[in-house]
Amino acid sequence: xxxxxxxxxxxxxxxxxxxxxxxxxxxxxxxxxxxxxxxxxxxxxxxxxxxxxxxxxxxxxxxxxxxxxxxxxxxxxxxxxxxxxxxxxxxxxxxxxxxxxxxxxxxxxxxxxxxxxxxxxxxxxxxxxxxxxxxxxxxxxxxxxxxxxxxxxxxxxxxxxxxxxxxxxxxxxxxxxxxxxxxxxxxxxxxxxxxxxxxxxxxxxxxxxxxxxxxxxxxxxxxxxxxxxxxxxxxxxxxxxxxxxxxxxxxxxxxxxxxxxxxxxxxxxxxxxxxxxxxxxxxxxxxxxxxxxxxxxxxxxxxxxxxxxxxxxxxxxxxxxxxxxxxxxxxxxxxxxxxxxxxxxxxxxxxxxxxxxxxxxxxxxxxxxxxxxxxxxxxxxxxxxxxxxxxxxxxxxxxxxxxxxxxxxxxxxxxxxxxxxxxxxxxxxxxxxxxxxxxxxxxxxxxxxxxxxxxxxxxxxxxxxxxxxxxxxxxxxxxxxxxxxxxxxxxxxxxxxxxxxxxxxxxxxxxxxxxxxxxxxxxxxxxxxxxxxxxxxxxxxxxxxxxxxxxxxxxxxxxxxxxxxxxxxxxxxxxxxxxxxxxxxxxxxxxxxxxxxxxxxxxxxxxxxxxxxxxxxxxxxxxxxxxxxxxxxxxxxxxxxxxxxxxxxxxxxxxxxxxxxxxxxxxxxxxxxxxxxxxxxxxxxxxxxxxxxxxxxxxxxxxxxxx
Numbered sequence: 001x002x003x004x005x006x007x008x009x010x011x012x013x014x015x016x017x018x019x020x021x022x023x024x025x026x027x028x029x030x031x032x033x034x035x036x037x038x039x040x041x042x043x044x045x046x047x048x049x050x051x052x053x054x055x056x057x058x059x060x061x062x063x064x065x066x067x068x069x070x071x072x073x074x075x076x077x078x079x080x081x082x083x084x085x086x087x088x089x090x091x092x093x094x095x096x097x098x099x100x101x102x103x104x105x106x107x108x109x110x111x112x113x114x115x116x117x118x119x120x121x122x123x124x125x126x127x128x129x130x131x132x133x134x135x136x137x138x139x140x141x142x143x144x145x146x147x148x149x150x151x152x153x154x155x156x157x158x159x160x161x162x163x164x165x166x167x168x169x170x171x172x173x174x175x176x177x178x179x180x181x182x183x184x185x186x187x188x189x190x191x192x193x194x195x196x197x198x199x200x201x202x203x204x205x206x207x208x209x210x211x212x213x214x215x216x217x218x219x220x221x222x223x224x225x226x227x228x229x230x231x232x233x234x235x236x237x238x239x240x241x242x243x244x245x246x247x248x249x250x251x252x253x254x255x256x257x258x259x260x261x262x263x264x265x266x267x268x269x270x271x272x273x274x275x276x277x278x279x280x281x282x283x284x285x286x287x288x289x290x291x292x293x294x295x296x297x298x299x300x301x302x303x304x305x306x307x308x309x310x311x312x313x314x315x316x317x318x319x320x321x322x323x324x325x326x327x328x329x330x331x332x333x334x335x336x337x338x339x340x341x342x343x344x345x346x347x348x349x350x351x352x353x354x355x356x357x358x359x360x361x362x363x364x365x366x367x368x369x370x371x372x373x374x375x376x377x378x379x380x381x382x383x384x385x386x387x388x389x390x391x392x393x394x395x396x397x398x399x400x401x402x403x404x405x406x407x408x409x410x411x412x413x414x415x416x417x418x419x420x421x422x423x424x425x426x427x428x429x430x431x432x433x434x435x436x437x438x439x440x441x442x443x444x445x446x447x448x449x450x451x452x453x454x455x456x457x458x459x460x461x462x463x464x465x466x467x468x469x470x471x472x473x474x475x476x477x478x479x480x481x482x483x484x485x486x487x488x489x490x491x492x493x494x495x496x497x498x499x500x501x502x503x504x505x506x507x508x509x510x511x512x513x514x515x516x517x518x519x520x521x522x523x524x525x526x527x528x529x530x531x532x533x534x535x536x537x538x539x540x541x542x543x544x545x546x547x548x549x550x551x552x553x554x555x556x557x558x559x560x561x562x563x564x565x566x567x568x569x570x571x572x573x574x575x576x577x578x579x580x581x582x583x584x585x586x587x588x589x590x591x592x593x594x595x596x597x598x599x600x601x602x603x604x605x606x607x608x609x610x611x612x613x614x615x616x617x618x619x620x621x622x623x624x625x626x627x628x629x630x631x632x633x634x635x636x637x638x639x640x641x642x643x644x645x646x647x648x649x650x651x652x653x654x655x656x657x658x659x660x661x662x663x664x665x666x667x668x669x670x671x672x673x674x675x676x677x678x679x680x681x682x683x684x685x686x687x688x689x690x691x692x693x694x695x696x697x698x699x700x701x702x703x704x705x706x707x
Contacts, residue, residue, distance in 0.1 A: 011034055011035055011038045011040055012030070012031035012032070012034040012035045012040075012043075013031060013043075013465075014043060014044060014078055014079050015043070015044040015045065015046070015075075015079075016028060016031065016043060016044065016045045016050075016396075016400050016403075017044070017045060017046055017400065017403050017404055017408050017409070017465075018408055018409065018465040018468065018469075019031060019400075019465065020465050020466060022400055022401070022404045022408075023397075023401065025388065025391070025392075025397060028391060028396070028397060028400070029384060029387060029388060029391065031043070032050070032052065032371075032387065032391075033382050033384075033387075035052075036052050036054075036373060036382050037380070037382070039054065039058055040078070041053070041054050041058070042078070042079035042080050042081065043079055044075075044079045045396060045399050045400050045403055046399075046403040047074065047084075047087070047366065047367075048367045048368075048369065048399060049079060049081065049083075049084050049366075049367065049368045049369070050369050050371065050396065051081065051105075051109075051110055051114060051368055051369065051370045051371065052110075052370075052371045052372075052373050052387075053108065053109055053110035053113075053370065053371065053372050053373060054373075054379055055373075055374075055377050055378060055379040056379035056380075060080070061117060061120070063124060065080070065082065066082060066120075066121055066124045066125055067125070069082035069083055069085075069086050069121075070082075070086055070125045071086065071090065072086065073412075073415070074086075074087045075411075076415075081114055081117045081118060081121075081368065082117070082121050084101060084118070084366050084368060085101070085117075085118045085121045085122065086121070086125070087366065088101060088282050088364075088366050089122065089126075089171075089175070089282065091364070092171065092175075092280050092282060093171075093175045093280075096173075096280055097280065097363075097364050098280055098281050098282075098283075098362065098363040098364065099281075099282045099283070099363055099364045099365070099366065100166075100282065100283030100284070100285055100359075100360055100363040100364075100365055100366070101118060101282065101283070101284055101285070101365075101366045101367075101368060102285045102287070102360075102365055102366070102367050102368070103115055103284070103285060103286050103287065103368045103370060104287045104367075104368070104369060104370065104394065105287075105369060105370030105371060105372070105390070105394065106156070106370075106371075106372055106390060107154060107156045107157045107160045107161075108154075108156040108157035108160065108372045108375075108377065109370035109371055109372040109390070110370045110372070111161070111286050111287065111368075111370050112147070112151070112159060112161050112286060114368055114370060115143075115165075115167075115284050115286045116143055118284060119139060119140055119143065119169075119284070120140065122136075122139075122169060122177060122282075123136045123139065123140055123177075126171075126175060126176055126177050127174065127175060127176045128176065135177055135178055135179060135180070135271070135273075136177055138180075138267075138270050138271055139169065139177065139180050139271065142167075142180075142182065142267045142271070145263065145267065146165065146182070146184075146263070146264070146267070147159065147161075147203065148202075148203045148204045148207055149202060149203075149204050149259070149260055149263055150162055150163040150165070150184070150187065150202065150260065151202065151203055152188075152191055152195075152199065152200055152201060152202050152203060153199055153200040153203075154196075154199050155196065155198055155199060156372075156375060157377075158377070159203075161286060162187065162188035162191055162202070163184050163185065163186060163187040163188065163260070164184065164185040164186050164285075164286070164287060165182065165183070165184055165284075165285075165286045166182070166183040166184075166185075166283060166284070166285045166286075166356060166359070167180060167181070167182050167183075167283065167284045168180055168181045168182075168183075168281045168282075168283045169281060169282050169283070169284070170273055170279045170280075170281050171279060171280050171281065171282070172275075172277070172279060173277070173278070173279075173280075178273045178275065178279065179271050179272060179273030179279070180268075180271035181268050181271060181272070182264055182267055182268055182271070183356065183359075184260070184261075184264050185349075185352050185353065185356065186349065186352075187257055187260055189253035189254075189256055189257045190253060192249075192252050192253050192256045193248075193249035193252055193253060194249070202256075205226065205229075206226055208222070209222060209223075209224050209225075209226055210224070235247070235248055281363075283359070283360070283363060285356075285360070369394045369396060371387060371390050371391070371394070372386070372390070373386070373387060374386060406461070406463075407454070407461035407462060407463050408462060408463060408464060408465045408468070409461070409462040409465070409468045410456075410459045410460070410461045410462070411459055411460055411462075412458055412459050413435035413436050413438070413439045413458060413459065413460060414435040416439055416442075416460050417431060417435050417438045417439050417442065419475065420442060420446075420471060420475055421438070421442065422475070422478050422479070422482060423442065423445070423446055423471070423474055423475060423478060424441060424442045424445040424446070425445075426441050426442075426445065427441060427442050436455065439455070439460050440455060443460070446471060446474070448467065451463065452464060452467045453467070504536075508533060508534060511534050511642055511643065511646060512530070512534070514642050514645065514646055514651065515529075515534075515638055515639075515642040516530075517651065518641070518642060518645065518651065518654055519638060519656070522609060522656045523607060523608070523609050523610070523611075523656055524609065524610050524611035525611035525638075526638060529638045534639045534642070534643070535636075535639065536559070537557070537558075537559045537560050537561070538559075538560060538561040538562065538636060539557075539560030539561060539562065539577060539579070540560075541557060543560070543577075544557075544560065544577065544579070544588065545588070545590050545591040546591075547591035548588045548590070548591050548592065548593060551593055552579070552581060552586055552593070555581035555582045555583065555584065556581065556582055557579060557580075557581060558580045558581060558582060558643070558647060559579075559580040559640075559643045559647075560577060560578065560579045560580070561577070561578050561634055561636055561639075561640050562575065562576075562577060562578075562634075562635075563575075563576050563577065563578045563632045563633060563634045563640075564576070564632065564633040564634075565587060565594075565630065565631065565632055566631040566632075566633070566683070566691060568627075568628050568629070568631070568663075568665040568666070568671060569665065570685065571631075571683075571684075571685045571691045573633075573683070574589070575589075576588060576589055576594065576632075577589075578632065578634070578640065580643060580644060580647055582647075583598065583599055583600075584596050584597060584598050584599060585597040585599070585602075585617070585644065585648075587630060595627055595630065597617060597619055597630070599647065599648035599649070599650075601619070601620050602617065602618070602619060602648050602650055602653075603618040603619060603620060603653065604618045604650060604653035604654065604655060605617055605618065605641055605644060605645060605650060605653065605654050605655070606618065606654075606655045606656075606657055606661050606663075607637065607641060607655075607656055607657075608656070608657055608658070608661070608675035608693065609656050609657070609658045609675075610675050610676075610677065610693075610695045611695050611696075612633075612675060612681070612693050612695040613633050613634055613635060613637040614631065614632070614633050614637075614673070614675075614683065614693050615632055615633075615634070615637055615640070615641055616629055616630065616631050616632075616661065616663050616673065617629060617630040617632065617644075618663065618664070619664075621664040621666065621667050622667060626667070627666075628663065628664040628665045628666050628669075629663040629664045629665075631663065631673065631691065633683065641654070657675075658675075659674070659675065660672055660673060660674045660675065660690070661673050661675075671690070671691065672689075672690045672691070673690065673691045673693060674686065674690045674691070674692050674693065675693045675695070676692070676693070676694050676695075677694070677695060677696070678694040678695070678696065679696065680694065680696065681694060681695050681696050682694050
């Protein structure tokens with residue numbers, strides 16, 4: 001965390017607690033704005049996370065990021081939703097306590113996405129088995145199902161949750177996710193029958209019409225055009241027309257409400273864990289997104305909090321600000337005629353929410369406050385008035401004042417000493433005593449005044465941000481000077497080392513660099529070959545038949561190696577020698593030159609991505625006087641191919657193939673080599689006429705046999 005302090009003038013501070021003017025709303029907004037413009041959407045207030053919706057994709061949720069935040073001290077890395085998730089998980093595992101993460105904010109502020117990111121983090125970082133993977137998949141897949149039936153497009157949000165959701169993720173004593181349970185509340189059933197202008201019904205209706213197969217739609221009697229469906233059918237009833245419409249709407253809402261409840265129950269059945277052993281849980285509470293409409297008709301008002309505006313209107317002072325409501329048709333729209341007692345429905349809501357509160361009270365909380373930067377859902381746009389309003393009703397300034405009532409910064413002794421020890425001669429480069437004594441010695445050398453800090457049992461507490469900033473600035477200055485000295489020292493050592501390298505050793509290193517560029521991360525077995533030095537040659541001149549050598553003695557032998565050559569017709573293996581001279585390569589059989597390949601006309605070299613030792617040299621094959629490509633097997637394939645590509649300057653014509661490769665048998669005729677894994681290494685002609693190269697995986701054969 002301290003590493004980001006050097007850029008604080010440009011990107012602000014990662015923790016609002018470190019603001020000098022922590023009581024200033026202007027400073028708070030300025031810090032939030034700076035970070036937002038740098039795509040830094042997360043900021044802490046102590047352990048509370050403030051999240052600003054960027055309205056665009058950011059590359060901050062990769063698998064590497066998940067691994068980075070796993071098991072790391074909360075303040076060690078920049079603020080992130082993964083840090084909140086990991087901290088709750090680690091404390092749950094070490095203290096065996098239940099936790100919940102409360103995610104709040106306006107509709108469109110990013111609450112649903114935050115909840116999904118936390119689930120994805122647990123799915124990727126917690127231990128797993130094949131059985132546990134099923135639980136993980138069900139936890140993740142429950143989200144899109146519930147979103148389809150419970151979310152809708154509103155004026156403020158294209159994917160607004162129109163129900164409240166609390167999900168418990170159950171963990172075993174080993175910390176593995178083993179089950180879950182979902183509690184839903186306050187489903188906006190009225191949306192089934194009525195939507196404001198510019199809004200839509202629940203997603204599932206449109207998804208069914210758009211994505212359903214023709215046979216399914218015919219079976220259900222549905223038309224793909226969503227405009228065909230309106231509540232316009234006359235109901236024959238002893239009720240008035242208006243009452244009949246209300247009855248129809250009530251029936252539709254009741255059916256949808258019960259369908260949603262059935263769906264949640266089915267998901268809970270699939271997530272249920274039958275093991276009776278004690279489990280700990282982490283709950284995720286996604287609070288119903290608050291919406292402000294041109295006309296609001298779906299809230300109840302208490303006499304004490306209601307201000308009468310004009311006939312039929314009243315204004316309610318919410319935590320999110322003042323909202324005006326109209327009572328016209330209020331009872332009819334909210335009264336479910338299947339349950340004629342409205343008080344009974346309200347009581348049901350009341351007990352449902354009281355039950356949720358009881359669940360939360362029994363757990364340790366973590367908080368995520370989500371903020372929408374503008375109403376237009378535009379990336380890069382920061383509306384000061386809108387954000388200020390949310391900062392106010394989310395209570396962020398009050399939370400900051402509470403955090404700053406004591407000390408602005410706290411850090412464990414060992415972490416503080418590890419970072420700042422170079423500022424004191426007594427603690428640099430190593431302090432051998434207790435960390436607390438080292439910190440005490442360090443801060444006295446720096447010149448901390450008594451009122452600026454306190455020493456706890458395991459942590460140092462710094463009262464003022466300016467004290468920390470001064471320490472960090474001094475650290476950066478010393479670090480830069482130290483880095484300059486280190487580079488100078490390294491350069492001196494490298495220069496001394498390079499001067500002592502022999503010509504032979506230099507050539508060896510150059511060839512290893514070429515091999516790395518050709519094979520690293522592309523062919524099995526390469527990593528095991530790295531530490532083994534290349535040989536100047538696997539053949540001496542006396543190993544070559546004198547008659548054959550007499551024919552090529554006008555050129556100097558650069559490298560020779562025994563190989564197995566597979567005939568292009570029939571693929572019979574023949575022992576041969578591959579000799580790399582200055583301008584040509586020769587295939588030699590005892591006293592005969594079987595084939596010569598000029599480097600200048602060589603078309604390329606191919607190998608497979610497996611650990612086999614087969615490689616193919618591609619040569620021009622334009623007329624009957626020229627032989628086809630050469631298929632060779634060699635115990636030193638990395639060494640041989642590297643030397644061949646280097647001498648022929650064909651690094652750019654080298655290919656690593658997967659599965660199979662084609663080669664020229666003769667002009668106009670191609671052959672195929674298939675590369676596969678098997679229980680036994682072998683090379684043979686397959687029934688399909690291809691050359692089959694079967695190799696055992698590196699994990700099975702170990703490191704033997706690699707050059």
